[in-house]
Amino acid sequence: MERGKVKKKEKEKETEKEKIREKGKEEKVKRKEVEQKIKEKEKEKQEKQERRKRKEKEEKRTKQGKETKKEKEQFKGQEEEGENKDSTLTRTPLEPLEKNKQILVLGLDGAGKTSVLHSLASNRVQHSVAPTQGFNAVCIHTEDGQMEFLEIGGSEPFRSYSETYLSKGLLLIFVVDSADHSRLPEAKKYLHQLIAANPVLPLVVFANKQDLEAAYHITDIHEALALSEVGNDRKMFLFGTHVTKNGSEIPSTMQDAKDLIAQLAAEVQ
């Protein structure tokens, strides 16, 4: 009888232990499930982050692509035409580029804009061999950085683009053929149209082709272009320049003009 009781108690103990073991097992399974869930959530989070990063990269690439495309479109033209032998420096923007403010080089066709610009860029006299069909962008490196010049061809169809660029210009360089007396009134009209579009834009006038016998002296050019009327709020400078012997050093007036342009550009920027 006693033995029977002991056996029963032992059995009960055994069942109790069994239950505890079972419970332990269940808890272990539950813990594993929770751990699994946490891992899955972390994985999901990581995947989400990667997806977001990929998307951001993709967007960045598309944006860059668009910009490059826009710039490429802006700069096609004379390079493709290959007519102008100075085309390494020639670009055709359709609209002003936002990045850097440009120094605008304007004036009637044949005044000598390209010749002046390329001579300033290389510090050597460099004649242009063809009229600019559209735009001509030249970057000149200086001690303090770089200057971006933009010539707009002086022929009638291209002149109309000038006003679009004036509001974003840094300086205006106006080149005039000092020996072409008959076209001085036309040059004056064009210059005054330009400056009316931007009342503060500093103005540097190049009375070019001073080497020619028929060239007007700079005081006559001052009068012929009515430079006294350019406005009191505007800085204005006038240089007598010439681009004569190809390959020779640029004349000192041109070097002076270049230094002044660099100084003005630094002040305005």
Ligand SMILES: Nc1nc2c(ncn2[C@@H]2O[C@H](COP(=O)(O)OP(=O)(O)OP(=O)(O)O)[C@@H](O)[C@H]2O)c(=O)[nH]1
């Ligand atoms: N004698 C002389 N000829 C010059 C001088 N500057 C330019 N030329 C000549 O003038 C002609 C026209 O020069 P360009 O530099 O093409 O003139 P541009 O103002 O750029 O003309 P577009 O591009 O048509 O607006 C070329 O035959 C040049 O060689 C100069 O100082 N003296």
Ligand SMILES: [Mg+2]
């Ligand atoms: Mg030109």
